[in-house]
Amino acid sequence: MSDFNKDEYLNDLPDMDDLSGQAAPAAASAADGASAASAAGATQEGAAQPAAAQSQENGDSAAADGADKADAADGKADDTLTPLGQAKKEAAEYLEALQRERAEFINFRNRAQKEQERFRQHGIIDVLTALLPALDDIDRIREHSEMDDSFKAVANKIDKAFEKFGVEKFGEKGEDFDPTKHDAILHKPDPNAEKETVDTVVEAGYRIGDRVIRAARVVVASPQN
Incomplete structure (x- = not known):
């Protein structure tokens, strides 16, 4: 086994200043990359907000332009x-x-x-x-x-x-009894009556068209059964 020579070993190691010089540019390069990425993101975000606002303004302008064009078309149609x-x-x-x-x-x-x-x-x-x-x-x-x-x-x-x-008088002896136009003041049995009929008209009835002004007051002959 050969003898260990400390001086030769130390002479073979790389210089620490060289290592420091190489590490500093690498760190600076990494920092520059991060800063560039952050700046790019901020630029994109800042650009996105005006773009959205511009899109809204463009939509409003398009609607206004459409209404103006419709009015202009009507006016133009009249002019033509x-x-x-x-x-x-x-x-x-x-x-x-x-x-x-x-x-x-x-x-x-x-x-x-x-x-x-x-x-x-x-x-x-x-x-x-x-x-x-x-x-x-x-x-x-x-x-x-x-x-x-x-x-x-x-x-x-x-x-x-x-x-x-247009006044019509109604109520005649012998006609069928109708409670909608006759007011029966008396019912008397009649062996010859087959249905209720007017036997005597005490007071005539009057109507105008279908409207009864006064019902006829009558005595009604009714069948005995």
């Missing part, structure tokens, strides 16, 4: 019309407005006519109701006594006047 075409367009607009006004007027006229007819019927009903006692007296005189020609003429004129206003 010939004088005759423009006159036809205005005439069509006036005709549409006139038709709407005419429809509204027709509806108003129909409502006014219905209201007028309703008020007219109310007036007739009020007069008829006030004259019912006199009309009943005239009917009793007709049934139970002879009427002279002058009184008969007056009674006929009254009947025709009410007929002119």
